[in-house]
Amino acid sequence: MKMWGFLIALIVIFSLILILFFIGQVFYSLVLHMKIDKEFITGPLYKMDARGLRYENEFRQYDPKDIYITNKEGxxxxxxxxxxxxxxxxxxSHGYMGRNGELVDVCNFFIKEGYNVLSISQRAHNKSEGDTISMGxxxxxxxxxxxxxxxKRDPDCSIVLYGVSMGAATxxxxxxxxxxxxxxxAIEDCGYTSAWDEFAYQLKKMTKLPSFPIVHVANLxxxxxxGFQFKQANPLNAVNKSRIPTLFIHGTKxxxxxxxxxxxxxxxxxYPKQLLLIENGEHAVSRFKDPELYFSTLKQWIQQFA
Structure with missing residues (x-):
């Protein structure tokens, strides 16, 4: 009887390990591998409405060009x-599952302030190569x-970095x-503290499950x-090392x-740093909730430091 009990315990433990391994594989495939549709996470992907079309038509007047580089990984x-x-x-830098065209209104703002703009497609997004999203x-x-x-083109240039959501983490x-x-x-809008924190939060929000052991197995x-771990995607540690003036923006909702x-x-x-909270702003749309406050704050920030 003891032997049977021991075998049953082994079978149960082995089955749990297989289930967790399967869950980890599903998590990676659904959330980080670009071969799988992700609208169940993001909702409907960005679609150009009348407002966005107006911004894009304005942006096109500046004669934007497609640019390509090859990174160190090829x-x-x-x-x-x-x-x-x-x-x-x-x-x-756009966000998770985003497109650089989402930021044409921000491009227009910087151009009017006398800047050249480079709106990048993050790896595995749009026309950029890659299979895996690494959350920054x-x-x-x-x-x-x-x-x-x-x-390399202009050694004496001045650069401002701007990102939204995962782009902010980047x-x-x-x-x-x-x-x-x-x-x-730098300007970051609605970035997270770490990929680990964000996944643990989303897991609890979407499934009511605790982070252990699912996030731990998914991390493995x-x-x-x-090739990376969730805690390596850690903006919190990075801003603590940084000496670059940074404007932090987030919606209160x-x-x-x-x-x-x-x-x-x-x-x-x-320091130096500044926090801008947009009242009732939801994720990644603070600039539409209160555009006057949003862009006037951006203008003051870049005039002060850039």
Whole structure:
């Protein structure tokens, strides 16, 4: 009888391990592997409404160009560039499952402020190559390649980094790297503290399940298949290392990346820094909720530091 009990226990344990392994594989495939549709997470992907069409028509008047570079891994990366001959550049990073065309209104703002703009397609998005989304970990290396692309063209240029959601995480993680002196200021809108924190939050929100053991197993699978761990995608550590003036923006009704994350980011960041909360702003749309406050704050920030 003891032997049978021992065998049953082994079978149960082995079955649980297989189930968790399967869940980890599903998590990676659904959330981070670009071969699978992700509208169940993001909702309907960005569709151009009348307002967006107006912004895009205005942007097209500036004669944007498609630009490609090859990163250190050999991936061909895409961006849209408007070069107005200025010494000032703004590099824009879209969010998870986004497209650089979502940020045409922000491009228009920077152009009117006398900037050239480079709106990048993050790896595995749009026309950029890649299979895995790394929540800012590898994407921050790509952003550094884009920075070098501009600096090689103009060693005396000034650069502002701007990102929304995962793009904000990409920007913040880049700030923690060895970046050139050309980076004068950064703006992050609704970024998360770490991929681990975001996944644990989303798991609880969507399924009511605790992070252990699902996120732990998904992290292991991601390490095996994607080459990185969730805690390595850590904007919180990066802003603590950074000395770049950073403007933190978040909507008070953001339930995708919870608003409380921005308080921690702001607390850990070094001076100079500023926190802008957009009342009743939801995820990644603060600039539409209160555009006057949003863009006037951006204008003051870049005039002060860039």
């Amino acid at each position: 991936l061909r990366l895409h961006a849209i560039e408007v070069d107005r001959g200025s010494k000032k550049w703004a590099i824009l 970990y590898y994407e921050s290396d790509d952003l550094l390649d884009w920075i070098q692309y501009i600096v 920007v913040m993680m880049t700030l923690g790297k060895d970046i050139p002196r050309n980076i004068k200021a 699978i991601t390490k095996i298949r994607g 953001d339930d995708f990346v919870p608003t409380n994350m921005v308080y921690k980011l702001y607390h850990y960041a070094n």
